[in-house]
Amino acid sequence: MKKIRISGVPEHFNLPWHLAIDDGAFEDRGIELLWCDVPEGTGKMCQLLRDDQTDIAVILTEGIVKDIVAGNQAKIIQKFVDSPLxxxxxxxxxxxxxxxxxxxxxxxxxxxxxxxxxxxxxxxxxxxxxxxxxxxxxxxxxxxxxxxxxxxxxxxxxxxxxxxxxxxxxxxxxxxxxxxxTPWPCFVIAASDTAIKKHSNLIKHILEVINIYTLDFKYIPSIDRMVSNRYGLETNDVKEWLSITRWSQENISPVIIKNVQQQLFALNILDKILPYDEVVTNL
Structure with a gap:
């Protein structure tokens, strides 16, 4: 069993990961996926990637793009949530x-x-x-x-x-x-360059599994009550959230990455704009 470390916020968007872990879906592929909740959010996860304390992060698009431009040796490997936050x-x-x-x-x-x-x-x-x-x-x-x-x-x-x-x-x-x-898809999956180099095939399996779970997530019976109970949210609020949220099973496009960088550059948050393949990789 190969161990892969993954980090994400303890929020409703990431429930598909926990369902897949609980079902043993990653173990079926020979992977022990070690989930770490990061309530501090994207800034902290960027640091975890930099410090080799996580292999993968489910992270806000604008945050990881900013940090990759600033020197974080990581890449976006897939879009996770296609809708805005x-x-x-x-x-x-x-x-x-x-x-x-x-x-x-x-x-x-x-x-x-x-x-x-x-x-x-x-x-x-x-x-x-x-x-x-x-x-x-x-x-x-x-x-x-x-x-x-x-x-x-x-x-x-x-x-x-x-x-x-x-x-x-x-x-x-x-x-x-x-x-x-957000004026762009809100969450992506990113991995450190080290993890991509060492565990490319395992990460492909991880993406295959989570994509199965996100594809059907909205159609799980009583999913609104499950989210409500787990995250302390009102059921009607969960129903509204489900209605406006779209998960993705594809990588993020060059047009979106260009848009994110251009907007952050215009706000003086970035000091340069990187080519697409220095921010995103296709496994």
């Missing part, structure tokens, strides 16, 4: 902020620099016509840190996935004032 823009429920324009010049809570919460703050600011060089950030590590930061005033707003954050909205801890969808 809906980033809710959240404030403390008791704050005076009512609209996005109220947040101009305030401080964004982010899990870490290079994370989706960091990069999407730039996308949101650009869409609002703000000067992105004026953005201010407070590193909070994870969603619990964001709750504390918004409560004590060290940060003013926090961008995180709409549905995972909704229980905090329902409980009256956060108030969501808007959504900001």
């Amino acid at each position: 809906y980033w809710g823009v959240h404030v403390n429920a008791g704050s005076s902020f009512k609209t996005l324009q109220d947040l101009k010049g305030t401080t964004a809570a982010i899990s870490r620099y290079g994370s989706g919460s960091h990069l999407m703050a730039y996308i949101n600011a650009n869409e609002q016509g703000w000067n992105t060089s004026d953005l201010k950030f407070e590193v909070v590590n994870n969603i619990n840190g964001a709750v504390d930061a918004l409560a004590n005033g060290s940060a003013d707003y926090f961008m995180w996935e709409h549905f995972m954050t909704k229980p905090l909205v329902d409980q009256g801890i956060f108030r969501r004032i808007s959504d900001c969808p």
Whole structure:
């Protein structure tokens, strides 16, 4: 049995991986897939790839593209979720902020620099016509840190996935004032160059297995209740999330990679644009 390490956020998007692991689908291929939950998100997973602490990461598209351009020796090996991620823009429920324009010049809570919460703050600011060089950030590590930061005033707003954050909205801890969808497919699967070189055939098997599970995921009987129970979400919210989410079984296209890089370059997040084959590989 060959061991392969994989990392991802402990969120509903990744349930197909856990179902496949629980079913022994990877073991049937001679692979012990060692899943590691990373609540800190994409910035942390980029570091895990750099430090050879994970072989594969299920990671936000913009985050891994930024880090590969910055020197991370890794490649995107497949698109995972084809639909956008809906980033809710959240404030403390008791704050005076009512609209996005109220947040101009305030401080964004982010899990870490290079994370989706960091990069999407730039996308949101650009869409609002703000000067992105004026953005201010407070590193909070994870969603619990964001709750504390918004409560004590060290940060003013926090961008995180709409549905995972909704229980905090329902409980009256956060108030969501808007959504900001990603202008590209939200999740990809990336692997370190070392893992690709050493385990290319095993990784192909891993992709074959997960693609079987994502293809049929929406059609599993009572999948809405399964997601609801596992992630503490309301069933109606899960149904809405399922209706707008599309998993992919294909690699990401050159057009999308070019678009991501061009937008991040225009925001001064990237200092150069790489050719497609330096960001993506086909196994």
